[in-house]
Amino acid sequence: MLSLGVRMAEVEALYTAALTAETAADEAAALHELGRAARLLSALAEVAAESAGKPARPAVPPPGRVVVGHSATPVKPRVRRRITRTQHTVDWIITRSRPDPH
Numbered sequence: 001m002l003s004l005g006v007r008m009a010e011v012e013a014l015y016t017a018a019l020t021a022e023t024a025a026d027e028a029a030a031l032h033e034l035g036r037a038a039r040l041l042s043a044l045a046e047v048a049a050e051s052a053g054k055p056a057r058p059a060v061p062p063p064g065r066v067v068v069g070h071s072a073t074p075v076k077p078r079v080r081r082r083i084t085r086t087q088h089t090v091d092w093i094i095t096r097s098r099p100d101p102h
Helices: 002-019 024-051 077-097
Strands: none
Touching (some): 002 024
């Protein structure tokens, strides 16, 4: 569920970027990235729905960032910073939610 929240935050940030784009090219680039992020969210939601009710294996990925390939379309640095901050916050939440090994 945490991964779904992260993807949703990314979709929201890209939607905001598309709404506030200053040029048609910036809007098109943001919409392209929004489409990519929405497809990832959709796929993750389908997997989560299929596994709902089944005994869950750990939903938290192993330490380290899982990097999803980015498209060739450039994204505004401001949008990329917002996405990076969101990923950092999620990493912090995941780290704090894991049981203390000691």
